Amino acid sequence: MEIIYERCCGMDVHKDTIVACFISGRKKTTKTFSTTTSSLLQLVDWLKINECQYVAMEATGAYWKPIYNVLEMEEMPTLVVNAQHIKAVPGRKTDVKDSEWIADLLRHGLLNGSYIPNRDQRELKELVKYRRSLIQERARELNRIQKILEGANIKLSSVVSEIDGKSSRQMLEMLASGETDVKVMASKAQMRLKQKTSQLEEALRGFIDNHQKLMLKAMLSHIDYLDSQISTLDKEIEQRVLPIQDKVDLIDGIPGIAKRSAQVIVSQIGINMDQFPTAAHLASWAGLCPGNNESAGKRRSGRTRKGNDMLKTTLIECSKSASHQNKTYFSAQYKRIATRRGKNRATTAVAHTMLTIIYQILKNNLPYYELGSDFFEQQRKNEIVQKSVKRLESLGYSVTVEETLPGA
Numbered sequence: 001m002e003i004i005y006e007r008c009c010g011m012d013v014h015k016d017t018i019v020a021c022f023i024s025g026r027k028k029t030t031k032t033f034s035t036t037t038s039s040l041l042q043l044v045d046w047l048k049i050n051e052c053q054y055v056a057m058e059a060t061g062a063y064w065k066p067i068y069n070v071l072e073m074e075e076m077p078t079l080v081v082n083a084q085h086i087k088a089v090p091g092r093k094t095d096v097k098d099s100e101w102i103a104d105l106l107r108h109g110l111l112n113g114s115y116i117p118n119r120d121q122r123e124l125k126e127l128v129k130y131r132r133s134l135i136q137e138r139a140r141e142l143n144r145i146q147k148i149l150e151g152a153n154i155k156l157s158s159v160v161s162e163i164d165g166k167s168s169r170q171m172l173e174m175l176a177s178g179e180t181d182v183k184v185m186a187s188k189a190q191m192r193l194k195q196k197t198s199q200l201e202e203a204l205r206g207f208i209d210n211h212q213k214l215m216l217k218a219m220l221s222h223i224d225y226l227d228s229q230i231s232t233l234d235k236e237i238e239q240r241v242l243p244i245q246d247k248v249d250l251i252d253g254i255p256g257i258a259k260r261s262a263q264v265i266v267s268q269i270g271i272n273m274d275q276f277p278t279a280a281h282l283a284s285w286a287g288l289c290p291g292n293n294e295s296a297g298k299r300r301s302g303r304t305r306k307g308n309d310m311l312k313t314t315l316i317e318c319s320k321s322a323s324h325q326n327k328t329y330f331s332a333q334y335k336r337i338a339t340r341r342g343k344n345r346a347t348t349a350v351a352h353t354m355l356t357i358i359y360q361i362l363k364n365n366l367p368y369y370e371l372g373s374d375f376f377e378q379q380r381k382n383e384i385v386q387k388s389v390k391r392l393e394s395l396g397y398s399v400t401v402e403e404t405l406p407g408a
Contacts, residue, residue, distance in 0.1 A: 001108045009047055010103030011057035012095045013064050018043065021099035022050055023107055030096055035063070040070045047076065056106040058083045059114055068116065079106065079113035086111065115285065121270050124240050128267040129310060131233040138226045145172070145219050153206035159199045164223070167193050171200075175208060176217040237263055247271045250361050253368045254354060255330055256322025261314050268311040271362055279359040286311045288352045304348060312351070319351035329371040330354070336376055 012019040015035065020043060022029045029050075033043045047055065055071060056079040057064055064080055071078045086102055105111050117125065142164055149156055154175070160168050170188040179185055186200040193200065208216075241248050241263055251262040269282065276282040283289040287307020323334035323346070330350050338346035361368060377384060389399045 003107055004109035005053045005107050007050065007052055008054045008056070008103055008106045009052050010099045010101070010106055011055065011067070012098040012102065013057050013060045013067060014095075015063055017095075018067065019095040019099045020046075021096070021103040022047070022052065023103045024050065028100060028103075030099060035066060037066070037070070040067060043067075044070055044074050044076070048074070052076070054079065054106060056081055056102050056111050056113075058086065058102070072119070079111055080116055081111050082114055115275055117270055120240070121267065124237065125267040127233055127237050127240070128264050131230060131237065132264070132310070134226050134230050134233070138223060138230070141219050141223050141226070145216065148212050148216055148219070149206075152208035152212050154208065155203040155206075156200075159196055159203045160193065166190060169220075171204065172216065172220060175204075176213050176220060178213060241266065244271050247362060250365075250367055251358055254322075254357060254361075255325050255328045255370070256318040256320075256354070261318050264314045265311065265358060268308055269358075269362075273359055273363045276359065279356040282359050283352055283355050286315070286355055288312055288315065288348065288355055315351040315354055316347060319347045319354060322354065323347065323350055327373045329373065329375050332373045332376055
């Protein structure tokens with residue numbers, strides 16, 4: 001096979017050690033380094049002395065990150081490769097053999113690197129991911145509050161739509177402080193809830209013990225803390241997306257996608273679509289395209305493959321939101337597929353379409369254009385007319401079709 005890189009290095013990465021194999025011509029040199037910063041700097045010096053052209057390593061958990069950070073600072077070309085793509089031959093599984101195998105594959109240009117964003121995008125990605133974790137923790141805390149109320153015979157959630165609303169929060173604080181007068185608590189109802197005062201009084205009548213009051217107070221305090229942390233992260237994220245705010249606004253203009261979702265999408269895929277040759281490549285990377293499973297001419301389950309979990313989850317959520325909005329292309333597509341293939345596949349298909357649109361928007365810097373809920377009907381206009389005429393004629397009617405201009 002043709003040699004692409006004359007001097008290259010393959011690394012088998014672990015939590016505490018790195019086994020590096022450097023190949024130069026027919027000579028192989030293998031060394032082991034620790035993963036501390038000082039040892040990583042020694043690794044870089046060793047590679048520089050040997051005039052290494054390229055480095056490759058497995059994407060092992062989060063252990064590749066400190067190595068990549070150091071190599072990136074030294075501007076050394078590096079490939080981070082999916083471990084499934086470089087499995088060594090069975091029966092030869094050692095750290096040294098793995099590093100040699102990676103180096104040999106790299107030397108002949110047989111490795112494809114994973115998409116690694118630049119440092120600014122990686123930092124934004126970490127912030128967005130942590131914010132999502134806090135939002136999920138807040139939702140879990142609200143569920144715990146609900147369990148506490150059920151255990152105390154209090155049915156507040158049966159009357160109010162949101163247990164963390166302004167009125168509900170005041171009632172919860174009064175319960176935690178030991179208030180027992182249901183009329184006083186129900187009087188805190190605002191706006192539409194005032195019409196449900198009698199129902200609130202019945203719902204708030206229960207038996208809440210001291211330990212439940214203590215836990216309720218702690219949970220409310222934890223929610224306040226999470227709210228403050230989420231707010232801090234929101235401000236930091238907004239500051240970091242200011243240079244690309246126009247791109248975020250373009251994505252935000254798509255039905256079903258809100259500001260936070262747009263920030264998540266940008267943090268995961270960036271704004272430069274050159275790293276994805278086509279929209280299909282991006283959909284495959286995100287795990288939103290059908291899988292290929294065919295053998296002996298028979299197609300088996302085409303489940304979506306694994307991909308970027310955070311991007312996939314966000315787009316599925318946006319897809320569900322968009323599919324319930326009337327008079328949009330997404331709602332028409334969802335209904336069209338759901339009747340034949342089911343709701344889950346329809347939701348995934350809409351998410352795939354949304355990602356394709358995002359790719360084109362970022363690639364061409366164009367705003368979203370709504371095709372309308374009648375798009376598919378317009379595509380099949382003649383077919384629908386012919387079927388309708390044939391149906392009426394079968395019932396004994398004589399039909400004359402005449403097209404009228406819109407608004408006539």
